Every structure is written in C-alpha cells, then in structure tokens.
Amino acid sequence: MIPTIDVRKLNARKQYEGEAEFAFEADDSLVDIPYVRFSSPVGVRLRYVILEDDSVEVTGSVKFSLKGACSRCLTETEQTFTGEIDAYFTPRGEGEDYRYTNGVIRLEDCLNDAVMLAIPGRLECGENCVPFVWKEE
Numbered sequence: 560m561i562p563t564i565d566v567r568k569l570n571a572r573k574q575y576e577g578e579a580e581f582a583f584e585a586d587d588s589l590v591d592i593p594y595v596r597f598s599s600p601v602g603v604r605l606r607y608v609i610l611e612d613d614s615v616e617v618t619g620s621v622k623f624s625l626k627g628a629c630s631r632c633l634t635e636t637e638q639t640f641t642g643e644i645d646a647y648f649t650p651r652g653e654g655e656d657y658r659y660t661n662g663v664i665r666l667e668d669c670l671n672d673a674v675m676l677a678i679p680g681r682l683e684c685g686e687n688c689v690p691f692v693w694k695e696e
C-alpha cells in the first residue's frame with residue numbers, strides 16, 4: 560500500500576518534514592527484460608520536506624529483486640537492485656516537477672519512475688555465465 564503525503568494536514572500540524580518506510584507491489588509491465596519479473600515487493604524508504612512555497616522535496620531509495628532468465632545464458636537467476644528517489648512536487652508541476660492537487664501528494668508515478676531507472680537493460684547471472692548458443696546437430 561502506497562501512503563499519500565497530505566501536505567495540507569501536515570502544514571496545519573506544522574510537521575514540515577518526516578520519514579516513511581513501506582513496500583508495494585510493482586507492476587511487471589515496468590520490467591522491459593524478456594522472461595524477467597519482480598520477485599519481491601518494492602521496499603521504499605523516503606523522507607519529505609515541505610518548503611515555504613508548498614513545494615515538497617521527496618528523497619529516498621527503492622529496493623527490489625528481479626527473477627528470470629539471464630539475458631546471456633538463459634539460466635534462472637535472481638538479483639537485488641536499488642534506486643534513488645529524488646523528486647520535487649509542486650502544486651503546478653512545472654518542468655521536471657511532479658504535480659500534486661488538492662493538497663495531497665500521490666507517490667505512484669514518482670516511485671514507478673525511480674524503479675524504472677533502477678532496472679538494468681539486461682539481467683546477468685554472474686561470473687560463471689557462458690553465453691547460450693544454439694548447437695547444430
């Protein structure tokens with residue numbers, strides 16, 4: 560379950576910064592490697608800071624495992640990856656910023672982006688990897 564950051568409520572409580580730790584099930588469509596999928600929920604640690612102009616800085620990390628066929632030798636393999644969250648939310652969402660509306664930040668897009676950036680182009684099983692070759696009879 561992905562929590563929201565209720566900027567209005569936090570402002571009212573003068574709670575301008577905080578931390579959260581949670582996990583969520585990411586959609587396998589984020590993985591663009593053949594025969595590879597998520598083998599764990601995505602673990603998230605994040606920290607938010609609400610600035611004076613109501614823009615919100617969200618930083619932290621994502622961590623997850625991928626499992627599937629090694630892109631070179633096709634052996635089943637599983638590896639853990641980490642990525643960085645470094646996002647900026649504003650009510651207007653100009654430029655590279657994420658937009659939030661009605662005083663509430665929804666983190667889905669920013670988390671999916673952080674996960675996608677951390678997914679490698681290919682999954683490789685490691686040092687003993689021998690590229691798969693079709694043998695001719």
Ligand SMILES: [Zn+2]
Pocket residue numbers: 629630631632633634683684685687688689
């Ligand atoms: Zn391999």
